[in-house]
Amino acid sequence: xxxxxxxxxxxxxxxxxxxxxxxxxxxxxxxxxxxxxxxxxxxxxxxxxxxxxxxxxxxxxxxxxxxxxxxxxxxxxxxxxxxxxxxxxxxxxxxxxxxxxxxxxxxxxxxxxxxxxxxxxxxxxxxxxxxxxxxxxxxxxxxxxxxxxxxxxxxxxxxxxxxxxxxxxxxxxxxxxxxxxxxxxxxxxxxxxxxxxxxxxxxxxxxxxxxxxxxxxxxxxxxxxxxxxxxxxxxxxxxxxxxxxxxxxxxxxxxxxxxxxxxxxxxxxxxxxxxxxxxxxxxxxxxxxxxxxxxxxxxxxxxxxxxxxxxxxxxxxxxxxxxxxxxxxxxxxxxxxxxxxxxxxxxxxxxxxxxxxxxxxxxxxxxxxxxxxxxxxxxxxxxxxxxxxxxxxxxxxxxxxxxxxxx
Amino acid sequence: xxxxxxxxxxxxxxxxxxxxxxxxxxxxxxxxxxxxxxxxxxxxxxxxxxxxxxxxxxxxxxxxxxxxxxxxxxxxxxxxxxxxxxxxxxxxxxxxxxxxxxxxxxxxxxxxxxxxxxxxxxxxxxxxxxxxxxxxxxxxxxxxxxxxxxxxxxxxxxxxxxxxxxxxxxxxxxxxxxxxxxxxxxxxxxxxxxxxxxxxxxxxxxxxxxxxxxxxxxxxxxxxxxxxxxxxxxxxxxxxxxxxxxxxxxxxxxxxxxxxxxxxxxxxxxxxxxxxxxxxxxxxxxxxxxxxxxxxxxxxxxxxxxxxxxxxxxxxxxxxxxxxxxxxxxxxxxxxxxxxxxxxxxxxxxxxxxxxxxxxxxxxxxxxxxxxxxxxxxxxxxxxxxxxxxxxxxxxxxxxxxxxxxx
Numbered sequence: 139x140x141x142x143x144x145x146x147x148x149x150x151x152x153x154x155x156x157x158x159x160x161x162x163x164x165x166x167x168x169x170x171x172x173x174x175x176x177x178x179x180x181x182x183x184x185x186x187x188x189x190x191x192x193x194x195x196x197x198x199x200x201x202x203x204x205x206x207x208x209x210x211x212x213x214x215x216x217x218x219x220x221x222x223x224x225x226x227x228x229x230x231x232x233x234x235x236x237x238x239x240x241x242x243x244x245x246x247x248x249x250x251x252x253x254x255x256x257x258x259x260x261x262x263x264x265x266x267x268x269x270x271x272x273x274x275x276x277x278x279x280x281x282x283x284x285x286x287x288x289x290x291x292x293x294x295x296x297x298x299x300x301x302x303x304x305x306x307x308x309x310x311x312x313x314x315x316x317x318x319x320x321x322x323x324x325x326x327x328x329x330x331x332x333x334x335x336x337x338x339x340x341x342x343x344x345x346x347x348x349x350x351x352x353x354x355x356x357x358x359x360x361x362x363x364x365x366x367x368x369x370x371x372x373x374x375x376x377x378x379x380x381x382x383x384x385x386x387x388x389x390x391x392x393x394x395x396x397x398x399x400x401x402x403x404x405x406x407x408x409x410x411x412x413x414x415x416x417x418x419x420x421x422x423x424x425x426x427x428x429x430x431x432x433x434x435x436x437x438x439x440x441x442x443x444x445x446x447x448x449x450x451x452x453x454x455x456x457x458x459x460x461x462x463x464x465x466x467x468x469x470x471x472x473x474x475x476x477x478x479x480x481x482x483x484x485x486x487x488x489x490x491x492x493x494x495x496x497x498x499x500x501x502x503x504x505x506x507x508x509x510x511x512x513x514x515x516x517x518x519x520x521x522x523x524x525x526x527x528x529x530x531x532x533x534x535x536x537x538x539x540x541x542x543x544x545x
Numbered sequence: 546x547x548x549x550x551x552x553x554x555x556x557x558x559x560x561x562x563x564x565x566x567x568x569x570x571x572x573x574x575x576x577x578x579x580x581x582x583x584x585x586x587x588x589x590x591x592x593x594x595x596x597x598x599x600x601x602x603x604x605x606x607x608x609x610x611x612x613x614x615x616x617x618x619x620x621x622x623x624x625x626x627x628x629x630x631x632x633x634x635x636x637x638x639x640x641x642x643x644x645x646x647x648x649x650x651x652x653x654x655x656x657x658x659x660x661x662x663x664x665x666x667x668x669x670x671x672x673x674x675x676x677x678x679x680x681x682x683x684x685x686x687x688x689x690x691x692x693x694x695x696x697x698x699x700x701x702x703x704x705x706x707x708x709x710x711x712x713x714x715x716x717x718x719x720x721x722x723x724x725x726x727x728x729x730x731x732x733x734x735x736x737x738x739x740x741x742x743x744x745x746x747x748x749x750x751x752x753x754x755x756x757x758x759x760x761x762x763x764x765x766x767x768x769x770x771x772x773x774x775x776x777x778x779x780x781x782x783x784x785x786x787x788x789x790x791x792x793x794x795x796x797x798x799x800x801x802x803x804x805x806x807x808x809x810x811x812x813x814x815x816x817x818x819x820x821x822x823x824x825x826x827x828x829x830x831x832x833x834x835x836x837x838x839x840x841x842x843x844x845x846x847x848x849x850x851x852x853x854x855x856x857x858x859x860x861x862x863x864x865x866x867x868x869x870x871x872x873x874x875x876x877x878x879x880x881x882x883x884x885x886x887x888x889x890x891x892x893x894x895x896x897x898x899x900x901x902x903x904x905x906x907x908x909x910x911x912x913x914x915x916x917x918x919x920x921x922x923x924x925x926x927x928x929x930x931x932x933x934x935x936x937x938x939x940x941x942x943x944x945x946x947x948x949x950x951x952x
Contacts, residue, residue: 151581153572154754154763157564160586165560174558175593177586179567186582347561356561408843410822414829418822418843425897425930427821433849435842436815436825442840445882446853475852490832523832 139311140175141167142198142282144190146205146215147289148181159204159291166298167202171312171360182212184221191222195280200306202298205289207272209251215286219277220259227257230264230273237271265301269293274301283309312360315368319355319375322391323382323536326353332378340371350525351532352391355379381543392420395535398542399430399480406538407476408434409447409468411459412486412502416531432476437468447471447483460485460497462514465505473507480541481507484534488526502530506541513541546718547582548574549605549689551597553612553622554696555588566611566698573705574609577713578721578767589619591628598629602687607713609705612696614679616658622693626684627666634664637671640680647678672708676700681708690716719767722775726762726782729798730789730943733760739785747778757932758939759798762786788950799827799834802942805949806837806887813945814883815841816854816875818866819893819909823938839883844875854878854890867892869910869921876914887948888914891941895933909937913948920948 143163149155160177167174175198180186187206194201206215220227234256238248258264258275265274265285270293276285285302287294321329326348333355337344345356355375359368376383384394399406408417408431415436421427435446440459443449448471449464457463468483486502493499504515515537519529550570556562567584574581582605587593594613601608613622627634641663645655665671665682672681672692677700683692692709694701728736733755740762744751752763762782766775783790791801806813815824822843828834842853847866850856855878856871864870875890893909900906911922922944926936 149752150568151571151584152575152752153568153570153581154752156568157584161557161560161563163560164558168559174560175588175590176597177558177564179584179586181582183582190583345556345559345561347556410825414834414838415817415822415825415841415843416829418817419826422821422823422843422845422895422934423931428845431821431845433843433845433853434822435853436822436829436840438829438835438838438840442883446840446842476849488829524830527829 139172139200139309140198141172141200141202142175142194143167143177144194144201144203145177145179145289146182146187146203147179148183148212150179151181159289159294162291162295163202163204163298166303167306168358169314169316170303170306171314172200172306182206182214184214184218187214187218188222191219191279191284195222195282195284198282200309201279201282201284202287202302203284204287204294207255207274207286207288209249209255209271216257216259216275219262219279219284219286222279223259223261223277225260228260229253230256230258233258233264233273236266236273240271265297267293267297268300269296276302276305313362313364314358314360315364316359317357317368317372318387319357319372319379319383320385320387320389320391320394321353321355321379321382322351322384322532324353324379329353329355329379329382333375336371336374336378340374341367342371344375351529381540384539390424391532391535393424395539395542396421396424396427396430398539402542404480404542405430405432405478407432407472407478407481409443409472409481409483410434410436411438411443411468411484412488413484413527413531413534414438414488416527417482417484417534420531420535432478434476435472443468447475458497460487460501460503462503462505462516465503466507466512466514469505469507469512479508480538482534482538483507484530486526486530488523488530490523500526502526502533504530504534504537506537508541510541513537546579546607546716547605548579548607548609549582549601550574550584551601551608551610552584552586552696553589553594553610554586555590555619557586558588566696566701569698569702570609570611570705573710574713575765576721576723577710578719579607579713589613589621591621591625594621594625595629598625598686598691602629602689602691605689607716608686608689608691609709610691610693611701614662614681614693614695616656616662616678623664623666623682626669626686626691626693629686630666630668630684632667635667636660637663637665637680640665640671643673643680644678672704674700674704675707676703683709683712720769720771721765721767722772723766724764724775724779725794726764726779726786726790727792727794727796727798727801728760728762728786728789729758729791729939731760731786736760736762736786736789740782743778743781743785747781748774749778751782758936788947791946797831798939798942800831802946802949803828803831803834803837805946809949811887811949812837812839812885814839814879814885814888816850816879816888816890817841817843818845818850818875818891819895820891820934820938820941821845821895823934824889824891824941827938827942839885841883842879850875854882865904867894867904867908867910869912869923872910872912873914873919873921876912876919880914886915887945889941889945890914891937893933893937895930895937897930907933909933909940911937911941911944913944915948917948920944
């Protein structure tokens with residue numbers, strides 16, 4: 139059993155759009171227990187599309203195709219599928235009525251280009267679209283069960299879950315169970331080293347998804363007893379990676395920290411310099427962040443560090459803005475002025491300019507102030523300006539987490 | 546002339562990694578004047594790789610392949626290319642020495658797995674890698690000129706620019722000229738409507754790349770007089786889109802605003818509520834932001850709005866935090882306390898919870914304070930929490946830009 143994903147659209151072959159659909163589908167199909175053999179992409183061109191459909195239908199057991207179902211003349215998929223199958227397109231009365239009603243609710247009248255979206259190759263099964271006008275459909279193509287879905291992710295993903303996944307689950311495939319552990323604080327090579335041998339010993343496959351600086355470890359077990367093996371392997375991975383594992387599934391590092399704060403009834407404030415709002419932004423992305431995150435100051439200029447979080451100008455003069463002393467003063471000042479139980483301060487040199495031999499680009503000082511006092515940390519990060527800022531943001535949040543875990 | 550991109554790696558076919566290389570190459574090849582016919586992706590599997598290489602080499606004039614050149618047993622590309630060509634792999638003494646020296650500088654000794662990276666199919670031309678250990682190579686494969694590059698973007702991109710683009714420029718291709726106009730403030734459908742007919746009238750192709758809420762308009766001209774046609778079409782597009790065009794090429798909206806501030810000797814401060822650091826983060830991503838961006842406060846809690854930017858508690862009680870009155874007070878307070886020439890305040894309801902009938906999720910109030918006084922703006926955004934926050938961040942920056950342009 140192999141499956142293929144076919145993405146269509148000249149916006150993809152011209153490099154105007156990143157193909158997030160193919161990745162989403164590859165992930166979903168792998169999790170269902172299939173071997174995804176290839177991810178093919180062709181432009182809005184009859185010949186390319188025909189060649190790809192014929193080839194993939196002959197080579198695989200299932201094909202999932204996205205795009206080309208819209209109302210414009212660029213949207214060729216349905217017509218080319220009809221041509222490949224040698225059948226005419228026939229209008230589906232139910233789909234026509236659904237599209238008409240949807241357009242009416244939006245105050246629009248139905249044009250022939252919209253009506254075209256209710257046409258399908260004779261014999262196709264229609265896959266309803268609850269989020270947009272273009273229904274999908276499925277046919278048998280060569281030896282493959284083939285599914286045709288819209289290219290808009292917010293329409294494609296629910297259609298896959300509702301109409302495609304149930305059909306695919308009926309195909310012979312590996313029973314699988316997957317667990318995703320989210321980690322921060324260990325490099326991919328370090329994780330690799332620590333987990334060496336786990337795959338063979340536990341009968342699982344490990345996958346790594348780095349969205350730097352975080353790394354997700356996917357534990358995939360197949361066949362009989364998949365669930366038990368995955369759970370046991372996840373326990374072994376947690377033991378080997380220790381506190382670097384901060385959660386499981388769809389959580390994020392900032393969300394995990396907000397949850398730890400909330401569980402302890404703690405509140406957080408920030409004083410950011412080189413991260414310039416990035417830590418606040420990562421935290422406020424999480425719905426409900428305002429329950430524990432009171433606010434913060436981004437203090438680029440020294441005068442701002444003094445005015446807003448009360449850093450002594452003499453301290454700034456003596457140690458410089460990028461120092462453990464100033465980080466401590468910023469954290470204490472933020473904790474007192476915001477009235478939070480914990481405050482994090484970050485000051486550093488993000489680059490690309492502005493470093494010196496003594497204080498190079500990438501140098502970052504952190505401080506966390508709490509009722510227990512102040513802890514500081516120094517780090518030297520490599521990479522571009524944005525690498526340094528992102529690592530510093532996560533490094534700062536990690537220091538808050540460490541405080542919470544050791545309290 | 547058609548070209549294909551082949552990406553290899555099981556991390557791609559399993560959906561662990563988003564294929565940014567294929568998009569980058571598709572964009573670069575389109576800009577060079579080639580028709581990119583397909584973007585194919587296969588896993589680290591000899592048979593899939595062999596089938597793809599044979600097929601693409603027979604179908605296209607050029608193939609650019611990434612991945613599989615590393616030192617591990619998963620890295621099969623070089624060996625499979627040798628097999629397809631029917632030639633042995635031979636060790637390249639220069640590459641061997643370069644890799645050895647590079648590892649030595651990093652304090653490592655050369656293992657056989659590293660030495661393997663100096664092996665190439667007999668007759669291949671070696672493409673040097675200045676950023677990593679894996680050199681690339683090129684061969685003739687079927688009717689195609691085929692290039693093999695590492696999968697790491699920071700190694701692949703400079704190798705393409707230095708070694709692949711010059712060879713491709715020698716192939717017959719369309720003379721092309723491309724101009725990228727960056728826009729903010731008009732929806733893609735509105736841009737489409739305004740630019741209807743431009744392609745036919747000016748002999749250019751338009752492409753849109755939405756990275757919401759920004760939209761880039763690509764103007765591509767091919768053939769004789771491409772440059773002149775692209776420049777004239779760009780002038781026509783600018784005239785039709787007006788102030789929505791904020792720049793050309795690789796700039797970003799925050800960078801354009803920082804440049805406008807700097808050109809006027811102005812400085813900026815922020816008071817953010819619902820955007821919670823996002824505006825600061827967008828600005829500080831730009832190197833040199835500290836020259837004009839003094840700092841900001843993210844004030845979720847009402848008490849913070851009072852303590853840090855001096856918003857009168859009675860005002861908060863009377864109008865609520867999400868109001869034009871409080872936005873104005875935040876902007877004036879931030880301008881005075883930071884001592885900036887301009888201050889932007891944003892207060893709104895990002896959701897998903899917390900709205901009311903009178904003040905629904907998505908309602909955002911903006912204020913910009915300057916020497917000329919305070920201007921306010923109200924917007925109602927749709928979408929998820931992050932959509933609302935991103936639109937609010939750009940909406941706020943747009944208000945600053947409007948102030949600067951009308952001063």
